Amino acid sequence: MLTREQILTRNNVAIVGSGPKTLMLAHGFGCDQNMWQYLAPGLRERYTLVLFDYVGSGKSQISAFSESRYARLEGYARDVYEICRALGLQQVHFIGHSVSCTIGMIAALEDPGRFASQVMICPSPCFLNMPPDYNGGFEQSDLEELIDLMxxxxxxxxxxxxxxxxxxxxSEMLIGExxxxxxxTDPVVAKTFARATFFSDxxxxxxRIQHPTLILQSQVDSLANEDVGKYMHSHMPESTLHVLPSEGHCIHMTHPDLVRDEIIRWLREQ
Structure with a gap:
């Protein structure tokens, strides 16, 4: 069993701010905690923020990567609740982007007492089309081609x-970032995470998610279309759906003020 310090080092955990509510910010596929740089300044004045990198991402400990552990999203969820336990966190408000919304669901079901609510930014529980009831946005062959291109x-x-x-x-700057x-990201790590992300359901x-959940859906999103947000909202008992006047899948980077205001408004009620 890893010690507290080993877990915090493994996931490059950083804590900023000192507000009474704790927000855990979880990055998406192919990213790291640096992707919160546009949103975090507007939150750190009010809340305590816990930032981290999944194993294999950013400045995490690459030696801790295991294909067997991280071939499924449950492995990344273990990162989340191990960090929470190492820090002794309770009543965490989990802010996830993209696949991290699903990872947050898994973690909350594993250790529900540690979580107070979830904010899902451009989530998708399944990127595949599952006719006739679900339009995830992609055919199996499309995603296989994407992996093949990798x-x-x-x-x-x-x-x-x-x-x-x-x-x-x-902007070209954000696309470049x-x-x-x-x-x-190491290609082996990226491919493992990509398969866990894009081929899961x-x-x-x-x-089963009982925590209050805010779904922030981008009006135009090539990776998680509006139907996905509506589907999630209709199947989650304690969810609220806000479709924002934005384009893109990374609105915490492209529209940080809009996302910040939605989060602050949400947390006032939690």
């Missing part, structure tokens, strides 16, 4: 996915 041309894969995720109206983040967990 094998054949890793830089090309990053250059393709970054503008798709960020949105057509995003995301592309650089993709490129800085966790829709069955939605009715």
């Amino acid at each position: 094998d054949r041309n890793y830089m090309g894969w990053a250059s393709y996915l970054a503008p798709l995720a960020m949105g057509n109206q995003s 995301l592309s650089d983040s993709f490129c800085s 966790y829709r069955h967990l939605l009715p």
Whole structure:
């Protein structure tokens, strides 16, 4: 069993701010905690923020990466609740982006007493189309081609996915930041996380989530379309859905003020 310090080092945990409510910010696929740099300043004045990198991402301890552990999202959820236990956190408000929304669900079900609420930024419990009831946005063959591109041309894969995720109206600077983040991730780690992200289906967990949940849906999102947000809201008993006037899958970067205001408004009621 790892010690407290080993866990905090493994996941490059950082704590900023000193507010009475604790927010845990969990980055998405191919990213790291640096992707919160536009949102965090507007939150750290009010709340205590716990930032971290999943194993294999950012400045985490790459030696701790195991394909067997991280081939499924449950492995990343273990990172989350192990950090919470190491810090002795209670009543955590989990702020997840993209796949981390699903990871947060898994962690909350594993250790429900530690969580107070969840904020899901552009979530998707399943990226695959599952007709006739679910439009995840992608066919199996589309995602297999994406993984194949990672094998054949890793830089090309990053250059393709970054503008798709960020949105057509995003600045070249933000697209470059995301592309650089993709490129800085070890290809084996990235491919393992990609398969765990894009080929999983966790829709069955939605009715089991009892914590109050705010779903922030981008009006135009190539990776998680509006139907996904509506589906999640209809299947989660304590959820609130806000569709924001925004484009892109990384609205915590492209529209940080809008996302900040939604989070602050939400937390006033929790």
